[in-house]
Amino acid sequence: MISVGLFNYWACMILMMIGLYTAIARPNLVKKLIGLSIFQVSVFLLYISMGKVSGGTAPILGEGIDTYSNPLPHVLILTAIVVGIATLSLGLALVVRIGEAYDTIEEDEIIERDVVND
C-alpha cells in the first residue's frame, strides 16, 4: 500500500521536473506552454493524491459504503484544471498572434528581431 501511495508522489515529482525542464530548455513558445501545463498537471496529481482515503470510494451516497475519499481536493483541482485550461488557451492565443506578428515562435529569434528594431 505504502509503495503505491508513494508512487503517486514520485510520478508527481517526475512530471514536475519534466514540465519545468521543458519550460526552461525549449525556446519554442508552444513547447514552453506545454511544459508549463505538465508542471500544473503534476500539481493536480499532488492534490488528488492527498484526497485519497485508503479504502474509500467516490463521495456519493450509496448502499453499504461508509468510507469516502475526501472530495474537497477534487473540487479544488476541478477549479485549478479550469484555470489551467484558461491559461493554456490564452497562452496559445498569444502564441498564435506572436507567430503572426513575428513569423516565428522561437523566443530567442523574437527577442533578436526586437533588438534589431530598436
Added chain:
Amino acid sequence: MIDMHLPILLIVVPLVSAPLCVLLRQKTLVWAFASLVCVASLGIASMLLIRVLEEGVISYAIGGWIAPWGIEYRVDTINAFVLLLVSIIAAVLMFFALPSVADEISGKQHYLFYTAYLLCFTGLMGIAITGDAFNVFVFLEISSLSSYTLIALGRDRRALTASYQYLIMGTLGATFIVIGIGLMYMMTGTLNMFDLSERLPAMFETRTAMVAFAFLTVGMLIKLAMFPMHMWLPNAYCYAPSLVTAFLAATATKVSIYVFLRFTFTVWGAEFVFEKLKLDAFLIPLSLIGIYVASLSAIYQTNIKRLLAYSSVAQIGYMMLGIGFVSITGLTGGIVHLFNHALMKAALFLSVGCAVLRLGSSDLADWKGLGRRMPVTMAAFVLAGLSLIGVPLTVGFVSKWYLILAALEKGWWPIALLALLSSLLAVIYVWRVVEVAYFQKADDDSNVKEAPLMMQISMWVLTGATLYFGIQTDLTVNVAQRAAGLLLGVTP
C-alpha cells in the same frame, strides 16, 4: 440588510457586471456602466473600511457555509485598506479610460476591454477580501488572466511577448502558490486562513512546513516582482495600453504584497517566518540590491514607461524593505508606501498616458520640449515625480520617513543611509525626463494640444492625492499603523 452583505457585494457587483458588458456591447454604454460599477465598488469599499475601523473584523460566509468549512470573506483593517486603494484607483481611472481607450484600442474590442478590466478588478478585490487560501489562488488567476489579456491589447507587437512572458512567470508563481497551499492543506486539513494560523504552529517543526512556505514565498515574490524575479514587469508595463499600465502598476503588485503580508504574518506568523526561517535575511539584502539595480536600470532607459516600470521594481524594494524590518514602524512604512506608491505611480503613468495620446510615443527622445507643449501634463508628472523622489510635503516623504525611522529603530543605520542615498537615483531618473521635457527644444514645431479634460481629471485627482496625503498624514499613517499592529499581533 444590505450592510450585512457588503463584503460579497464588493465582489459580485463587478463580477456580474463583466458579462453584462459583453451583452451591452455599445462602446460608450459599456464605459458608463463600468464606471458606475467602479464607483459603486468604491462606495462599498469605503463603507467597509469605516465599518471595520468602528466594529473590527467583518466575516461573511459564502453560501451560508460557516468557516472553516465554507469559504469565508474576512475583512479587517489591512484588507479594507487595500480594497479601498484598489477601488479608488479603479474608479479614478475610469475618467481617463474613455479617451485613452478610444485612442489605443480598436473600437470593436472596447466591450471586451472593459470586461477584462472589470474581471481584473474583481480578481484583485477577491484576493484582498477572501479568507480562504485556495480562493486566493482562484482570484489571483482571474486577475492574472485578465491582465495578460489587457497587456496583450497594447499596440506594439512586443506587447504580445511581454504578455506571454508575464503569463509564463505568473502561472509559474501561481502554481508555486498552489503547491504551497496544497502542502498546507495536507498538514492541517483546512484552507481557512484563520483556521490555518491556529493549526499550523503544531507543524512548524516538520519539513513539509518549510517546503510549503518556500514554495509559497517564491510564488508570491514572483507575483509581486521582487528582484531578481522582476523581469516580467518592465516589458509588461511598457507595452501595455496606458490605462492598463497605470491600473496594474497601482494595484496588481500592491495586492500581491498584501497577499505576502497576509500569508507571512497572519497565516504563518512573524515568529515562524522571521525568527525560525529568517526570511528577513533574504528580504532585506534583496530589497536593497533590487532598489539599486532597478533604479540604475531606470536611469538608462530610453522609454519613459519602461523607466517608470523599473522604478516600480525599485519602489517595491522599499516596501519589502519595510516589511523585512518586522517592526510596527517598518510595517507601517511598508503599508503606507504601498498606498502612496500606488497613488504616485498611477499619477505618473497617467501623465505619460496623456503624452502618449498626443505624441503617440513614450520614447524619451520624443518628449523634447514637452514642458512647453503640454505644460499641464508635465506639471503633474513633475509633482508626482517629486513624490517618487520623496520630497517633503509629498507622500513619498512620509513613507521614506517611516522606513528610515524603522531602520534606525533597529540600529541599522547603514541600511537607512543606503535607502536615503537611493533617493538620489530617483532624482536622476526623474530629472532625465524633466531635462528632456523642459530644457531641450522640440524637433518639430507642430502644435500639440493638451490631453482631453477627462484624462486630466484622473491625472490631477491622483496627483492632488499625492500632495494631500503628504500633508494630511493622519488617515494613511493611522490606518497603516493599526494594520501593522494587527499583523504583528500587537494592539497599538
Added chain:
Amino acid sequence: MRHQGIPRVVSKWLIAPILLFALYVQFHGDFGPGGGFQAGVIFAAAVVLYALIFGLQAAKQIVKPRIVETLVALGVLLYAGTGLVSLFLGYNFLDYTALDPDNAPHGQHLGIFLVELGVGITVAAVMIAIFFSFAGRRRLR
C-alpha cells in the same frame, strides 16, 4: 474532409447522440459523476466535430460566434444570478436554502441545478469560442 464519405456519415450519426449525452451528463450530475464542466465540454465537442467535418463556415452558420459570446456571458450571469437571488431573499450569497426555505435540501438541489446549468452553458460556449478563434487563423510558414 468535406469529400470523405465515411467520416461525414459517421459524424452525422454521432453528433446527435453526443449532444444528448452532454445533456445526460449535465442533468445526471445530481446523482452520479457528471456536471456542468463535463457536459459543457462534451457539448462543445459535438460542435467541434461538426466544424471539423463540414467546415468552419458551416459550423459558424449554425452556431453564430455572436451567440456563443452572448452565451458565455449568460452562463456566468445565470451562475451569479442564482447567488444574487438568495442575497435578495435575505440569505447569504449562494445560500440556496433561499430558493425553497421550507425545504432546504430541495432549495439546495434547485440551486446547484441552476448553477451547474450556468457552468455548462459557459463551458460549452467558451470551448466553442476557443475553437473558433484558433481554427480561423492562417497557417504559419
Added chain:
Amino acid sequence: MSEVHPALILLAGGLLLFCLPTTPRRIVSVILPVFGFLNLLTIADGTLWHITWGGYELTVLRADRLSMLFGYLFHLAAFIGAIYALHLKDRLQIGTGLIYAGSAVGAVFAGDLITLFIFWELLAITSVFLVWARGGERALRSGMRYLVMHISSGLLLLLGAVFYYLNTKSLAFDHIGLDKGHHYLIFLSFGIKCAFPLLHNWLIDAYPESTPVGTVFLSAFTTKAAIYALARGFAGEDLLIYIGTIMTIFPIFYAAIENDMRRVLSYSMINQIGFMVVGIGIGGALGINGAVSHAFNDVIFKGLLFMSMGAVLFSSGRINASDLGGLYKSMPWTCACCIIGAASISAIPLFNAFISKSMVMQGVADSGAVTIWLVLLFASAGVLHHAGVKIPFFSFFAHDAGIRCREAPLNMRIAMTISAILCIVIGSYPPLLYNLLPHPVDYVPYTTTHVVLQLQLVFFAVLAFVALMLTSEIDVSLKTRTQRITVGVLLLIGHHPPELPGVNLDSDWIYRRALPRGIRAVVRTGGLIVDRFFAGAKALIQKLIAAIRAQHNNRGLFGRSWLSQSNVLIAIIFLAIYLIYYF
C-alpha cells in the same frame, strides 16, 4: 514687600542705574528684574488697583492670567537682557533698557486706555535711546523715523481712547472689537507697534541700526506689548487673520535677499508676529493661547538669535552675510546657541516654537481656513529657509571669511545659554508654558502628524537652501529696491540669491574661481604623480559609470528583456536556494 506696582520696580530701578558707578550698577541691573519678578509673584490673579485721576477712575493694575503671563515674560527678557549687557560701561543703554522694560510691564498691566496710552508713549520714548546709542548719523536718522512712527501710534491710541470714552462712557481696556469706525484708530495704533504690513518700516529701519544690546531689548518688548494689546482688545477679528497672513508671507522674500543678518532677523520677526496676529484673529481659547505662547517663545528665541548676531557684531565688527563665514571656529559657543535659536524659530520638534506655532496652525486648521493654512505653511518653510538655515549657515559656516576674533564675552554667553536652555526646556516640556496660558490647554503638540509635518518642512527648507546655493551662479546687479524684491521673489522660486551685491560676488569669486585655480597650480607644480592620480581616479570613475551603464541600459544585463526561460530558471534557482537554506 507686596503691593508694589510691578512696573515701578523696573522704572525706578532703571532711573537709579543712571546714578550708580559701574560695578554696583552692573549688580543692580541684574538684581532688579529678579526683584520685580519676586514682587510679581506676590500679586494675586484678579487684583485690580484703581486710582482716580482728574475725575476718571483709572485701573493702573489689572492682574489676570493674560497680563501675568506677559509680566513674567518681560521680567525674564529684562533679566536675560541685563546679563547680556553686563560688559557695557555706558549707563545709557542699560538704564533706558530697564525703563523700557518697565514701561512694557506697565502697558500690559494697564486696565484702562489712559494708563495704556501713558506706557505706550513711554515705550516709544525709552526705546528710541537704544537706537541712538549706536551713535552716528544713520542711527540718529533712523531713530528719528522710529520715534515719529511710535509717537503717532500713541497719538492714535489717545484719539481712539477719547472717541471710545465718548461713546461708551468707559475707559476700561477690554474687548474693543471693530464694530465701530473709530475703533479702527486704536486698531491702527496697535497695528503700528505690531508692524502691520505697510506700517512695518520702522522695525526694519531701526532694529538693525541699534547696538547689539539695544536690539536684544528692542526685540523683546515693543511688538510683544502690541500683541498683548491686540489679544486683549481685538481677539477674534477676522481682519487680523488676513493681516497676519500677509505679515507671515511678505517678509520671507525680503529676508531671502537681505545681506545684513540683523535685518534678516527683523524681517523674520515680522513674520513671527504674523503668526501671533493670525492666532489672535482666530480667537477662541486655542487661537489666543497659540498667539500668546508664541509671543512668549518668540521673545526667547528671537532674543537668542539677536543676541548671537549681536555677539558676532560685537566680536567681529561685521554683520553682513557676505562678510561673514567660518566663524564657528572662533565662536563655537555663540555658534551653538545660534543653532539652537535657529532650530527653535524653525519650530523643530523639541524646541519651543514648535509647541506654540503648531497651536496657531491647529487653530487655523480648526477654523477651516485652508488657504490661510497653506500660506502659513509656506511661510513656515520660508522662515526655515532664511532664519533657520541662512542665519547660522552664512555667519558660522559657508566659506571661511578668514575672521579670527575672540569668542563673545562671558556675560553674553551666559545670557545666550539661558535662552538656549529655555528654548529646549519649554519645547521638551510644554506644560511649563501651557500652565501659564490664559486659557486651559488641552492641546497636545507632539502628535505624529505635527511632528512629521514639521520635519517635512525642515527637510524641504534645507533641500531648497542647498539646491539654491548650488544654482546661485547668476550674476544680478540689483539697483533699486523694487528690482531686488522682484528678483527676490523669482530667486526664491528658482535660485538662491547671491548674497548681495558687489561685496558678495567678490568673496564668491574666492571659492569659485581662485580656489580651483590655486588647486590647479598646486597640482601642476606638484608634479605628474598627482596629475596621474586624478586622471586615474577620473578614468576609474568613468569606467565604473560605463560599466554600470553597460549593465543597465537596454542591451545590458539588467535593462534588456530577458528570455522567459531565464526568468523561470532564476525563479527555480531561487526556490532551490530557499529550500536548501531551510533544510
